[in-house]
Amino acid sequence: MSQFKDLKFWHDSEALECVTRTPEAPNVVTFSFRSPSGALFNHDPGQFVTLELPVPGGPLYRTYTISSSPSRPTSLTVTVKAQDGSLGTRWMLDHLHKGMKIKAIGPAGRFSIVSHPAPKYLFISAGSGITPMVAMTTWLYDSGLEPDIVFVNAAKRPSEIILRQPMEMMASRIVGIDLKWVVEEPDPFSPWTGYRGMLNQVMLGLMAPDYLDREVFCCGPEPFMRAVREALEALGFDMAHYHQESFSAAPEDAEEVPADSFPDADVGVEVVFAASGKTAHCAQTDTLLSVARGAAVPVAVGCSMGLCGTCKVRKIEGDVHMVHNGGITDDDVVEGFILACCSKPLGRVVLDL
Structure with a gap:
């Protein structure tokens, strides 16, 4: 255990070094970073970092959820998706490569099961909103205890489900991670036997019949989260047990x-x-x-x-x-x-x- 004799934890005064970049889906890449000094990463699962991106005319600051779990502290990963017209994320996909160093600020944020522990969870996400859910699921998976998670993710097509493989790997290794993929349409020439259409109350009831007893975490585009909130409220859910991550929070929630x-x-x-x-x-x-x-x-x-x-x-x-x-x-x-x-x-x- 000599490698753990003198633990040192990363601080954002030290730049991050990119060590790998892994394609996940169209316009989606996972970037893994290490601390050049060898420091370990300590954060709550579900938190985010803000990256200082050296774009032309920059720097530009963009906030990304940490997709890795603090239970795997030797690296820190972010999984980013370039939207139409995006500047910062597009720069990362086109220019950020192994060996480059980049400044980060954080970690920060309160969207975490550490802040809201519960015996049973319902994780609901869409698109890149899956990243904090993956981090929290990985943390529970690595704990060695059997979790109770209904994991719901909505995507345009099966090929656009982000981090699908690591999620299915964890679900295949232990009992307690119940995956529910929802797509708007199948990929051509590829049969799809899962849920299809827009996530709705009927689907939620089928996916998690005991949803009233679960702590709900939701992340995705604001219209998606609004639809989830309205569905849960209509179903009589106690919204004190609902938590969401959004980078366009309403002022009245401040x-x-x-x-x-x-x-x-x-x-x-x-x-x-x-x-x-x-x-x-x-x-x-x-x-x-x-x-x-x-x-x-x-x-x-x-x-x-x-x-x-x-x-x-x-x-x-x-x-x-x-x-x-x-x-x-x-x-x-x-x-x-x-x-x-x-x-x-x-x-x-x-x-x-």
Whole structure:
């Protein structure tokens, strides 16, 4: 056991080195990374990282779920899908190869069974939303205990089911992983005997008759997740046991810090960027991210919705009104950090930028 004598865990101050790239489906690739120093990776299954991509005119920050499990800590993988018009992911598919190093921020996020343990799970996903479900399933599979998971994934065609092979491998090795694939249409010249059509209430009832007793995790495009929520609500499901991962979270679902002061558009304030030696004037209703951009002060940003944590900066002085979607922890707030994308100055504010 000498190799575990002096454990060292990766921190995002160290770049990641790409070690493999594996095609998964059309326009989908899994990238595996290692720590050049040999450090291990420690994160909750279902969390994400934000990659700094050196695109022309960049850098560009894009957030991706970690598709590997922390139970396999020697590498970290992300499985990415290039959508029509995508810039960052397209760059990765075309230019990111073995041996290249790339900066990452994180891990972050609260979408994990670690935060919501339960005896039985129902994982529902569509497209690349399958990645956190694979990570959480792998973590349970590696635990050595028999899980109870109904795993539902919807795709356009069978050939577009992402990470199908590793999921079917795990399901074939233990009892307790019940796979349910749903496709809109079969591939030409390839018979399909699974579910076909759009996921609906009838299918959910057939797939998981005891769905009322399960902790539900859902990830996919917003229209898909909305349909799942509406279906579960119509079936009488207790939505306190429903959790979803979305990078377009609604503002009304955000967490408010603090709750006793609100910005006023008629009040002007001063924002000082201490490291840059710049000062800007703005209204209380302007976000610190927009003020920084107006002052030509660079700030890394990913989702711009208070979810990914990429724009976390240290506040040296002053008070802000911050409305976020889980991209910052209570400990970070105590230490003086804020998210620039969703923080508005209530008075003079000094930032370590």
